[in-house]
Amino acid sequence: MFKVALIGGSGLLGRALKNELECQAGWQIVATAFSRPSSQMVALDVRDSLAVERFIEHVAPDAVVIAAAERRPDVCERDPALAGALNVDAVRTIARAANRHDAWTLSISTDYVFDGTQPPYRHDSTPAPLNAYGQSKLEGERALTETADRGCVLRLPLLYGPIINWSESAVTSLVPAIAASAGPDGQAATMDAWAIRYPTFTPDVAVVIRQMLERHSCRETISGIAQWSGDEPMNKYQIAMRLAEALQLEAHLTPQRTPTDATPRPHNCHLASSRLEALGIGRRTPFDIAIRQVLAAYLRGEEQRL
Template sequence: MKILITGANGLLGQKLVKLLLDKGEDELIATARGVNRLPFPEADYTYDQMDITDRDQVLRVIETYQPEVIVHTAAMTNVDQCELEKEACWDQNVNAVNYLIEASTRNNCFLLHLSTDFIFDGEEGPYDEKAKPNPVSYYGESKLAAEKLLQNSTIQYAIARTVLVYGIAHDMSRSNIILWVKKSLEEGKEIKVVDDQLRSPTLAEDLAMGCYLIAKKKAPGVFNICGKDLLNPYEMAIKTASFFHLDTSTMQRADASSFTQTAKRPPRTGLLIEKARTVLGYEPHSFDEGIAVVAEQIKA
């Protein structure tokens, strides 16, 4: 099968590329805006630059490679940045999906789109795939709008909704809760960690595997692809500190109202994964197991 990935330089993109290269079963086209930053110089894959906000470029690249499956990981995911830069957010999260739908229509591609728990208001989580969306941020609005574009299209598609992705990738500038807690406590910094927001933290390798299972089966519809645990960030921080044997005396629990953030966050999300388990055979790591995976990668 020929698979094209957007956003290949990002965290999920890198994990997907590695997974597909390790499997060695598929012809892989990795795309991203800018130069190739993937740490696989000798591997058997093709890299091409593709800016998802450039319609002509999207249509040209998809036409050139004719993939059977497109896995669309590229997006603007910084929630506060989306609130401040709405035009750029819409361009990357909605218009880009329109271009990919057009390209998929022309070239008969199966399009797998990554979405988020932030399409929900967080009042009644955790949510299954049939729950009614009601976003409370512009980021959530943009991701829901993209889902609707797919649902109203005539192409073959799947939507993989995920939650709070963590992991380590090559040349990454963004941190995650494990790295942040570990570094802060090692340096003796005083930190506040939210205890009134619930999430299903997702190891990047698990999300990549979920995307792989959907792509190989061309399984249509919506799938929740996330971790199996429902935790608040303070619980995640305690687990991280415990794993690395760190002193937690400088760590305080706090509620979300004590933080000043541009965009509103849904209080209680989390996603139920029974459908992914049944249809795809998806089985993610626990958060404790995920910390161990990240710890091994830190050593490496």
């Protein structure tokens, strides 16, 4: 039996991971949740170091995947203490507990550890974060690599996938403004057309992580820094246009070609995925196909709730 502890199983990425990993024969997945507890997950606050240690001791996993984090740049900017507790201290605590069971620890990081001026970025490129979120995730990477006897950091860019509300992903969070702009009386919505992003589908990431876990289970453990990214560059304005097309809305959208966010964001942090690709790891679903799946599933659920 190969046992995986999934920390943060109720979030956008965590749910996709749980669905993917639970399909593997001979694997046992023990998932935790904090803000969305359920009978299928263990309630755990990763800021409680004693609770984390007790959980890892009880599960005795072969591998730990850390999908819990504070991922909102504006929140990190306003509350660096919270960002540090979730993105740095919790990673160190989990890795230290995992060491006692010789477990491999995989921690999720971000493309925002780079300043976006010289893409594409390799796994060994020099980080230079522009904001508190990127800084906290970089410190979390260091906490993992300095603490884990066996560990790996997986950097990911903008994520989207099956959602429980529009705001759960920065991709689908655009939908309400798109819908409000549609029709003859719609109010035009301004969308960022400056920053280049690489939307990445969470079920694809789940496949990547499952493949990484498979290698660990076969004693071919991946260590250090790895990266995975979608390969379709687009700004928010372009994302919004494709969302409007998928929703069959005549949206009135205006591109904003200079940065306007209060929290500084990088221009283009394209992550090179070559290290994992060389190992035969990876899957990419075209954006237009994946986003239609996401929208259809969410709208179907909304109809059932009415």
